[in-house]
Amino acid sequence: MYGAVGAHRSPHTDLAKADPVEKGQPPLWRAALFGLCPGCGARSLFEDLAQMPQNCATCGLDFGGGSAGNRRAAFGPLLAAAVLIVIALLLDLLWQPPLWFQLLLWVPLTMASIIYAVRLARAAGVYARAASMVGTHPKDSENDQDS
Ligand SMILES: [Zn+2]
Numbered sequence: 001m002y003g004a005v006g007a008h009r010s011p012h013t014d015l016a017k018a019d020p021v022e023k024g025q026p027p028l029w030r031a032a033l034f035g036l037c038p039g040c041g042a043r044s045l046f047e048d049l050a051q052m053p054q055n056c057a058t059c060g061l062d063f064g065g066g067s068a069g070n071r072r073a074a075f076g077p078l079l080a081a082a083v084l085i086v087i088a089l090l091l092d093l094l095w096q097p098p099l100w101f102q103l104l105l106w107v108p109l110t111m112a113s114i115i116y117a118v119r120l121a122r123a124a125g126v127y128a129r130a131a132s133m134v135g136t137h138p139k140d141s142e143n144d145q146d147s
Contacts, residue, residue, distance in 0.1 A: 028127055032120040037061055038130050045126065050118040052126070062133075063126050072124060076117035084110055 026036040035046040039061035047053045050073075054065050088106060091097065097105075 028120070028123055031127070032116065032123040035119070038123075038127050045123060046119060049115050050122065052122050061130065064129060067125070070122075070125070072121035073118050074121075076121035077114045080113040080117040081110070084113055 025038050026034075026041050030036060031038060031045060035043050037044045037056040037059060039056055040059035042056065042058035044057045045052065045063065052063050052065055055062055084106070088102075092102075
């Protein structure tokens with residue numbers, strides 16, 4: 001890839017500058033967290049907590065109302081809940097925190113995780129849809145650049 005320079009690259013480095021192929025396209029985790037459009041980077045991916053509009057209000061990219069990620073969106077919260085249950089059981093087994101602490105920790109954490117899981121799944125659907133519209137998958141263009 002970029003040899004020793006790439007190995008020492010900070011996680012805070014703006015990858016869009018280093019990779020001209022994906023210029024302007026925010027990473028998936030950021031797009032899901034902040035609702036960034038994969039086409040223009042505007043905060044237009046979600047109009048609600050996890051509700052997706054048909055198109056980007058800024059660049060007009062077709063989101064399909066999040067339908068491409070709906071199948072994944074059904075499994076995202078299940079996976080997140082399974083992970084949280086395992087962590088909760090381990091925490092209770094090892095530390096046995098008081099009930100008020102459990103409520104304070106798990107109620108907001110569970111809600112945030114479920115919402116983020118749905119947003120992540122829907123954003124992944126839009127990314128896959130955008131990649132198929134261009135005709136190349138982001139991984140493919142990455143390989144082309146290396147050769
Ligand atoms: Zn856009």
